[in-house]
Amino acid sequence: QVQLQESGPGLVKPSQTLSLTCTVSGGSISSGGYYWSWIRQHPGKGLEWIGYIYYSGSTYYNPSLKSRVTISVDTSKNQFSLKLSSVTAADTAVYYCARESRSSEYYFDYWGQGTLVTVSS
C-alpha cells in the first residue's frame, strides 16, 4: 500500500520561501508510469494543482504559480519536494502531495494527509 506523508514548517513569514517534502513509502518513486504532484487547498475552498515531477526530474508547473515554484525529487530518499518563493497570506493553504497514475487515463490515486501552511509574520 503506497503512502505519502508531507512534512515541513507550518508557519512561514511573508516574502520567505515555503518548503515542503513528501516522503513516499510502500512503493518506489522511480517506478515508471507515475508522476508526483503537489496540490493545495485554501481554507474552505477548492483544490488547486501546483505542479508535478517525474522521477527523471522533468517537471510541469501551473502557469499561475510557475515563477515562484520549484519541485525537485530525491530518488535515493524516495522523496519529492516543493519550494514556493515570495509567499504572501494568499499562499496560506493545506498542501497535499499526491501520486498521479498514468496509463491510458490520468488520475490522483494516492494522497498524503495534507499539511496546513500559514503565512503570517
Next chain:
Amino acid sequence: DIQMTQSPSSLSASVGDRVTITCRASQSISSYLNWYQQKPGKAPKLLIYAASSLQSGVPSRFSGSGSGTDFTLTISSLQPEDFATYYCQQSYSILFTFGPGTKVDIK
C-alpha cells in the same frame, strides 16, 4: 485553462436517496474526468476515473457517466458515510483543474 463547473454547489439528502451531481467542462475533455470525495480534515479520495471507471475498493453505489463536456456522478442509495464534498477534475489538459465542489449534507 479548462474551467470546470459543478451543480448544485450543495444539496441536502436523506439516507437511501439517489443523488446526482453534475460537472461541466468549458471545452470537450473526452472522458478525461475524475471524481473525488473529501471529508472534513481529510485528503480527497478517488472514486471514479476516466468518467465511468470505479476505483478499486469504492462501493458500487457510486457511478459516473458522460463524455465531452457534461458528466454525472450518481450515488444510487446514499449512506451515512457518503456525506462529504465531491469534486470533479479534468485530466485532458496538462494543466489539471478541479471543479468547485458539491457539498452533500444530511437533510
